[in-house]
Amino acid sequence: MKIHEIPISDTENKDIKLFELTNKAGTIVRITNAGASVTSIKTKDKNANFSDIVLGFDHPEEYINPNYLDNCIFIGSTIGRFANRIAKGKFNLDGKTCKLEANDGQNHLHGGSSGFHSKIWNPHIDNTDAGEILVMNLYSPDGDAGYPGNLKAEVRFSLSNDNELIINYNAKSDAKTPVNLTNHSYFNLSGKDTDILNHEVMIFADKYTPKDGDIPTGDIIPTQKTPFDFKSFHKVGDRLALLPKSGYDHNLVINGKEGYLKRAAVVKEPESGRTLEIYTTMPGLQFYTGGHLDGSYGNSFRRFSKFAAMCFETQYFPDSPNHPSFPSCIFGPDRPYSHTTVFKFGIE
Template sequence: MKKIFVLLTALTGFYLFSCSKSNKEEMISTISKESFGKLPDGQEADLYTLTNAKGMTVNITNYGGIITKIMAPDKKGEFADVVLGFDSLAPYLKENPFFGALVGRYGNRIAKGKFTLEGKEYNLAINNGPNSLHGGKKGFDKVLWKATEINQDSVVGLQLEYVSKDMEEGYPGNLTVKVVYTLDNDNALSIAYTATTDKPTVLNLTNHTYFNLTGLKRDILDHEMMIESDSIVPVDASLIPTGKLRAVEGTPFDFRKSTKINAGINKTEDEQIKNGGGYDHCWVLKRSEPGLMHFATAKDPESGRILEAFTTEPAVQFYSGNFLDGSLKGKNATYAKRFGFCLETEHYPDSPNQPQFPSTELKPGETYQSTTKYRFSAK
């Protein structure tokens, strides 16, 4: 009997050790790479999968720095995709509304595609009504970035690099850009941008991911949103800033307390809602000091998924997917109107033409730096 007990004890110990070892191995963050398809010029695009110790995954392609998928858990621990996009490269090569993309050189709009810098006028591509939008006809969302994998302890990531040549899309200066995506074990995806130039230029980098915390089951109108902001940047009918700020108090733009997106999005008697077709505006963040600050929280009440957003930028463009029209389908979902929302951290739109706004000028010898973090949880 004693021998049997000793044997059982040894076997139990071995089983527990094996389970412990297995669980430990499962808790390691990983990054993997696979082919995502070929560009028209024959270059190969890759798709990287970042997986953290909790099982959350983020897929990023070096074509356009696009986030193609984020698998995040709900309150039951069940994972689902929470961003709009496609399963293959081909749809991204066609006209699409910047799903998941890195945006540059200038995120948002520049009026009439013109700005003056140090006494010289520069002309940009007109690609959004009378204005230039998101870097022009071939912005950073449509180029192949040099990718380097990162795998350090509790963080996995992807470093992307690109050199934008002098006068590319009309912007001056040879611009060297580095963007680092990292996924940690707190279910937070961080995006860190740095850039340098050899001539004075303007720069406003951002990411254009469309979130849908339902797991792509329905539109985002029942999402609850909170934004740390007392004012927005009003726009005219072509979505160019009027030059003045507007207090959110008493308007459909007041998200200082968690509020359903649907609460004010259709109040077209408000001129700004009418101009944007809903929400497509820049919120000025209520910042007391520089650095990474929490600026927004979004929640889907049914799934319990929560997205907390942090940034070093002075503002965020909250866009409610007003121009989606059901013509695009991807990942078992039809992208109808207001099927996703964006939180594009940024400087203000049209800043190069609005001297009263925070400057977006970058000079030789300076380093552009910006960080945004999106943290997922559920309850």
């Protein structure tokens, strides 16, 4: 795998960088340090034609444009300190109430308006025996967005010759704090300006966390005989009539042990023949089908409209700091954060 920096013109912020990762299969992944965001993934289809399979902006500076951040849809970005929602923007930790920004109604979402998606990360390239790795580092001080502890976060991106985009997340804090990092890429394997309703999805989850509004009830119940049962392939659009108008935006409990890399989901797009496999060491997966995309944003190829693409956000469960029965998302000096997610691209 090779990585090189792509020169950026016409930007006032000279700290913004854009990198291109390539492998022997010809796959190209572009990543900017603006939000540590994946901007483009170009893979070949069954006819050996390459096209982009994720939503992304044409220019890296768009990821930190104030107008975009005021109405953010988190296109391809690294999310932190806590991916997903925390009810009413607060939680108790060792007897102390921590108050966060309520940026999603009454709730805290994706680290708040000043979350990791809005930061310019410090990038460098590591040369390893396995090839070059793009490394992004970020320092989040004590009290940042209301979170306790001085946190140092590192995200490592690599592209294997087996067509795997490997994302390693690491973080260390000098005090106990919730940590839940994920990537918010929106996938559409067709590579065309069309919706994802005919994509076929399988998710290896026997259980899910039901919710009241957007917040989990605290229960963990079987997916069997629900629209969340993806243990066999289902088209995205098959059961939307059984869901709210916004479609899927739910946390599924991935089978297998936390900390062990396991296959979480498989996606197929029949026309192009492209496939996507998701592997993770995390306990949960937020399956989101882009129901809140409203066409406000786009690139030179398409508008980002409802059901234009879908996300597979590997994660700790939403509102985990307020649910002791959920897997613990609390990390600190004696428990550093370390997780891996792999997006593997293929053809059938």
